[in-house]
Amino acid sequence: MSDESLYGNASSRFSRRSFIAGTGSILGAVALGGPALAATRTAATATSGPIQSGAHVPVLVIGTGYGGSVAALRLAQAGVDVQMVEMGMAWDTPGADGKIFANTTNPDGRSYWLRTHTKQPLSNFLGFPIDREIPLYTGILDAEEFAGITVYQGRGVGGGSLVNGGMAVTPKRENFPAILPSVNVDEMYNTYYPRANTNLGVGLIDPAWFDTTDCYQYARVGRKQAQRSGFPFVFVPDVYDWDYMKQEALGTVPKSALAGEILYGNNYGKKSLQKTYIAQIRATGKVNISPLHKVTSVAPAVGGGYTVQIDQIDTTGNTTTTKTVLADKVFFAAGSVGTSKLLTMLKATGKLPNLNGQIGQGWGDNGNVMVGRANWWWDATGSLQASIPCGGIDNWAAGGAFAEVAPLPTGIETYASFYLSITKNPNRAQFSWNAATNKVDLSWQQAWKQPGIDMARSIFDKINATEATVYRSDLFGVNKIWGDLLTYHPLGGAVLNKATDNYGRLQGYSGLYAIDGSLIPGNTSVNPFVTITALAERNIENIIAHDL
Ligand code: FAE
Numbered sequence: 001m002s003d004e005s006l007y008g009n010a011s012s013r014f015s016r017r018s019f020i021a022g023t024g025s026i027l028g029a030v031a032l033g034g035p036a037l038a039a040t041r042t043a044a045t046a047t048s049g050p051i052q053s054g055a056h057v058p059v060l061v062i063g064t065g066y067g068g069s070v071a072a073l074r075l076a077q078a079g080v081d082v083q084m085v086e087m088g089m090a091w092d093t094p095g096a097d098g099k100i101f102a103n104t105t106n107p108d109g110r111s112y113w114l115r116t117h118t119k120q121p122l123s124n125f126l127g128f129p130i131d132r133e134i135p136l137y138t139g140i141l142d143a144e145e146f147a148g149i150t151v152y153q154g155r156g157v158g159g160g161s162l163v164n165g166g167m168a169v170t171p172k173r174e175n176f177p178a179i180l181p182s183v184n185v186d187e188m189y190n191t192y193y194p195r196a197n198t199n200l201g202v203g204l205i206d207p208a209w210f211d212t213t214d215c216y217q218y219a220r221v222g223r224k225q226a227q228r229s230g231f232p233f234v235f236v237p238d239v240y241d242w243d244y245m246k247q248e249a250l251g252t253v254p255k256s257a258l259a260g261e262i263l264y265g266n267n268y269g270k271k272s273l274q275k276t277y278i279a280q281i282r283a284t285g286k287v288n289i290s291p292l293h294k295v296t297s298v299a300p301a302v303g304g305g306y307t308v309q310i311d312q313i314d315t316t317g318n319t320t321t322t323k324t325v326l327a328d329k330v331f332f333a334a335g336s337v338g339t340s341k342l343l344t345m346l347k348a349t350g351k352l353p354n355l356n357g358q359i360g361q362g363w364g365d366n367g368n369v370m371v372g373r374a375n376w377w378w379d380a381t382g383s384l385q386a387s388i389p390c391g392g393i394d395n396w397a398a399g400g401a402f403a404e405v406a407p408l409p410t411g412i413e414t415y416a417s418f419y420l421s422i423t424k425n426p427n428r429a430q431f432s433w434n435a436a437t438n439k440v441d442l443s444w445q446q447a448w449k450q451p452g453i454d455m456a457r458s459i460f461d462k463i464n465a466t467e468a469t470v471y472r473s474d475l476f477g478v479n480k481i482w483g484d485l486l487t488y489h490p491l492g493g494a495v496l497n498k499a500t501d502n503y504g505r506l507q508g509y510s511g512l513y514a515i516d517g518s519l520i521p522g523n524t525s526v527n528p529f530v531t532i533t534a535l536a537e538r539n540i541e542n543i544i545a546h547d548l
Contacts, residue, residue: 048288049288050290050291050293050312051083051085051288051290051293051310051323051325052323052325053321053322053323053324053325054323054324054325055083055325055326056305056325056326056327056328057081057082057083057325057326057327057328058080058081058082058327058328058329059075059080059081059082059083059327059328059329059330059331060082060083060084060085060306060308060325060327060329060330060331061082061083061084061085061330061331061333062085062295062330062331062332062333062334062338062339062342063084063085063086063087063159063332063333063334063335063338063339063516064084064086064156064157064158064159064273064278064289064333065154065158065159065160065161065273065333065335065516065532066159066160066161066273066277066516066517066529066532066533066536067331067333067515067516067517067519067532067533067536068084068159068331068333068334068515068516069158069159069273069277069278069281070277070515070533070536070537070540071331071333071513071515071536071540072084072281072287073277073280073281073284073287074537074540074541074544075540075544075548076281076284076286076287077284078544078548079286080286080548081286081287082286082287082288083287083288083290083325083327084281084287084288084289084290085289085290085293085294085295085308085310086156086157086159086289086290086291086292086293087155087292087293087294087295087313087334087338088113088138088140088154088155088156088157088159088291088292089138089140089155089156089157089291089292089315090156090157090289090291091140091156091157091158091162091265091274092157092274095110099267100265100267101140101162101261101264101265101266101267102264102265103259103260103261103264104260104261104262104263104264104387104409105260105409105410105411107120107132107134107264108134108135109134109135109136109137109139110137110139110140110264110265111134111139111140111141111263111264112134112137112139112140112141112142112143113138113139113140113141113142113143113155114136114137114138114139114142114316114317115134115136115139115143116133116134116135116136117131117132117133117134118131118132118134119131119143119145119150120263121152121263121370121483121486121488122370122408122475122476122483123475123476123477124474124475124476124477124478124480125410125474125475126474127474127477127478127479136316136317137315137316138155138292138313138315138316138317139155139264140154140155140156140162140163140264140265141153141154141155141163141263141264142154142155143486144337146441146442146444147441147442147443147444147445148444148445148446148447148448148485149365149442149444149446149485149486149487150485150486150487151337151365151486151487151490152486152487152488153335153337153338153490156291157274157278157289157291158272158273158274158278159273159335160335160529161239161272161273161274161529162265162272162273162274163262163263163264163265164488164529165238165262165387165388165389165404165406165527166238166239166240166270166271166272166388167236167237167238167389167404167527168197168200168202168236168237168238168239168527168529168530169236169237169526169527169530170189170193170197170237170526170530170531170534171524171525171526171531172396172525173185173189175396175525176188176189178525179520179521179523179524179525179531180496180520180521180531180535181497182496182497182502183496183502183535183538187538188534188535188538191538192534192535192537192538193530193534195534195537196530196533196534196537197237197530199276199277199280199533199537200239200271200276200277200529200530200533201239201241201271201275201276202237202238202239202530203237203238203239203240203241203242204235204237204238204242205235205238205242205390206242206246207235209242209246210235210390213246213249213386214249214382214384215245215249215257215258215382215384215385215386216385216386216390217380217381217382217384217385218381218382218385218405218407218408218417218418219389219390219391219405221375221379221380221381221417222391222393222405222417222419223391223405224379225379225417225463225466225467226393226405226459226463228463228466228467229459229462229463229465229466229467230462231393231394231395231459231462231463232393232394233391233392233393233394233405234391234392234393234394235390235391236389236390236391236392236404236527238388238389238390239270239271239272239276240257240266240269240270240271240388241269241270241271244256244268244269245257245258245269245386245388248269253268254267254268255268256268256269256270256387257269257270257386257387257388258384258386258387259387260385260387260409260410260411261387262387262388262409266387269388270388290310290312292312292313292314292315293310293311293312293313293323294310294311294313295308295309295310295334295342296309296310296311297309297346297351298330298342298346298351298352298512299346299351299352300352300509301326304328305326305327305328305329305511306326306327306328306329306330306511306512307324307325307326308324308325308326308327308330309322309323309324310322310323310324310325311323328511329511329512329513329547330511330512330513331513331514331515332494332506332512332513332514332515332516332518333514333515333516334516335490335516335517335518336363336490336491336492336493336516336517336518336520337490337493338516339493339494339514339516339518340359340360340363340431340440340492340493340494340518341431341440343355343359343360343493343494343499343506343514343518344359344360344431344432344433344440344493345433345440347359347360347433348432348433348435349433352508352509352512354507354508354509355499355506355507355508355509356498356499356507356508358494358495358498358499358507359431359493359494359499360430360431360432360440360493360494361428361430361431361492361493361495361498361499362428362430362492362493362495362498362521362522363428363429363430363431363442363444363490363491363492363493363522364425364427364428364429364491364492364521364522364523365425365444365449365452365487365489365490365491365522366422366487366488366489366490366491366522366523366524366528367400367401367421367422367423367424367425367451367452367455367523368420368421368422368423368452368486368487368488368489369420369421369423369449369452369453369456369482369483369484370406370418370419370420370421370475370476370482370483370484370486371418371419371421371456371460371471371472371481371482371483372408372416372417372418372419372471372472372475373416373417373418373419373460373463373464373469373470373471373472374415374416374469374470374471374472375415375416375417375467375469376415376467376468376469377415379415379417379467380413380415381408381413381414381415381416381417382413383410383411383412383413384411385407385408385409385410386407386409387407387409388407389404389405389406389407389420391404391405392404392405393405393419393459395458395459396424396525398458399455399458399459400423400424400455400458401421401422401423401424401452401455401456401458401459402421402422402423402525402526403419403420403421403422403456403459403460404419404420404421404422404527405417405418405419406418406419406420416472416475418475419456419459419460420488421452421455421456421459422489422523422524422525422526422527423451423452423455423456424451424455424523424525425448425449425451425452425455425523426451427444427448427451428492428521428522429442429443429444429445429448430442430443431443431493446484446485449482449484449485452484453482453484456482489524489527489528490517491517491518491520491521491522491523491524491528492517492518492519492520492521492522493518494506494514494518494519495518495519495520495521496519496520496521496535498521499514500513500514500519503538503539503542503543504519504539504543505543505547510547511547513539513543515536515539515540516532516536517532519532519535519539520532520535
């Protein structure tokens with residue numbers, strides 16, 4: 001069966017989809033399709049399956065990433081029926097190759113969100129472009145393009161947890177006040193970070209195994225070279241199941257990290273939200289998730305609550321049905337970009353005019369820049385590379401950069417060391433509504449990456465000098481050293497204690513909340529999802545205590 005037939009047949013895949021279905025959460029025995037929202041306020045028949053037009057729901061959560069999953073779980077545990085609405089797919093059904101997710105080295109329709117051409121973060125190899133044609137499909141990785149920057153995001157039930165490297169890093173305590181100045185540090189480090197780490201299933205690689213396994217030769221080269229230049233190398237926790245990876249190396253289980261899976265999903269081994277928070281959510285029986293449903297509008301309803309417009313889409317992105325539901329409370333958990341775009345549009349178009357002027361502000365790229373270095377032949381990095389990074393170089397205090405030693409799982413020896421750096425880049429952009437295009441723009445400029453590049457160079461110029469090596473210039477174009485046109489870590493746009501109160505309640509409207517990466521003003525000093533999760537745990541506890 002061709003990729004086209006596999007990943008182009010929207011309606012059959014959609015109808016076969018098994019929804020994560022709870023009970024009692026859709027109050028759906030209502031007149032469908034009519035302008036009868038008022039009548040639905042009395043309707044109360046529980047069903048499962050996709051959310052029904054005309055439903056009246058106590059809580060609607062937009063998005064199923066980290067923030068949305070924490071909110072839904074804690075609300076359900078507090079006895080509240082929750083509807084989660086997710087624009088991406090459920091990712092619970094294998095394709096014709098028997099796998100749910102495509103391999104990083106062989107992208108197909110499953111790999112990209114509504115693109116006919118891949119947009120790989122490493123666009124070139126030996127200078128040659130490696131992007132290729134793929135069928136249009138609601139795939140898992142969105143490479144969303146704004147002026148000057150491509151923002152990579154996960155699409156589907158589980159959000160970014162489906163595509164990320166699983167690096168689960170708690171920032172150093174001394175860095176926290178600069179990350180979220182209005183948040184009590186003791187509470188975060190005594191209660192909410194531990195809670196997030198436990199629920200996410202965070203663990204560390206066995207250092208003895210690290211020292212001997214072929215698949216981390218690249219990271220051992222990274223460690224040796226960092227230390228020879230006087231930089232601390234630190235192990236980085238991850239949500240990958242390290243025991244599973246050991247079995248992959250022994251050949252006793254199907255391979256995932258050792259088969260190069262990461263960017264387009266891990267079929268085994270990684271504890272994405274589907275296996276952690278969302279599994280717990282299912283167990284409550286009080287949460288219903290509607291995949292391939294995109295929220296397009298939220299506005300106050302006559303008589304209280306909010307009218308939410310939702311487009312149900314097929315796997316080519318076309319709207320098949322437009323639904324209107326009434327929600328008493330709405331949680332924006334569509335990710336930094338998704339939440340910011342919605343709120344900026346809703347404020348500018350008069351749907352939520354009382355949102356304050358901080359909406360859309362304070363957006364940053366977590367200082368992401370990528371770079372490769374060419375090693376000498378005696379520093380081979382290995383043809384087998386685990387796709388899950390496990391260590392980084394910490395030069396945050398002295399040089400403003402934390403560099404994850406990243407894999408290049410090409411299956412061949414490249415003699416390359418590859419790094420994703422998180423830097424203290426101070427530049428912040430703003431989302432704004434463009435009435436001419438009916439779209440939200442982001443004011444980022446390509447030149448704004450330069451401080452991040454300079455900070456990353458505080459590490460790699462020194463390593464190159466010590467090792468007598470050079471930068472690779474063939475990975476991001478022809479003669480282009482820095483991967484400076486992208487970010488994996490969008491943060492901000494509805495910043496805590498500015499666009500919201502100190503717990504995520506959106507200013508100007510009661511019953512509307514932001515509870516995702518949009519709350520964090522542009523930088524977390526490390527990879528962000530543990531902080532997003534911990535902050536959501538903190539905020540939802542306060543919201544449940546006071547608002548429900
Ligand atoms: P997110 O997880 O993005 O969830 C938002 C969800 O909302 C998505 O599922 C969207 O499809 C959905 N959505 C958006 N708009 C709508 C709408 N209008 N209607 C319905 N649904 C909507 O948000 N972070 C780390 O800490 N460690 C890593 O190793 C790491 N690696 C990464 C690698 C890659 C390739 C990428 C792309 C990201 C990586 N990240 C990593 C970042 C991390 O995944 C990201 O910060 C979090 O996923 C953000 O969590 P949120 O809850 O904010």
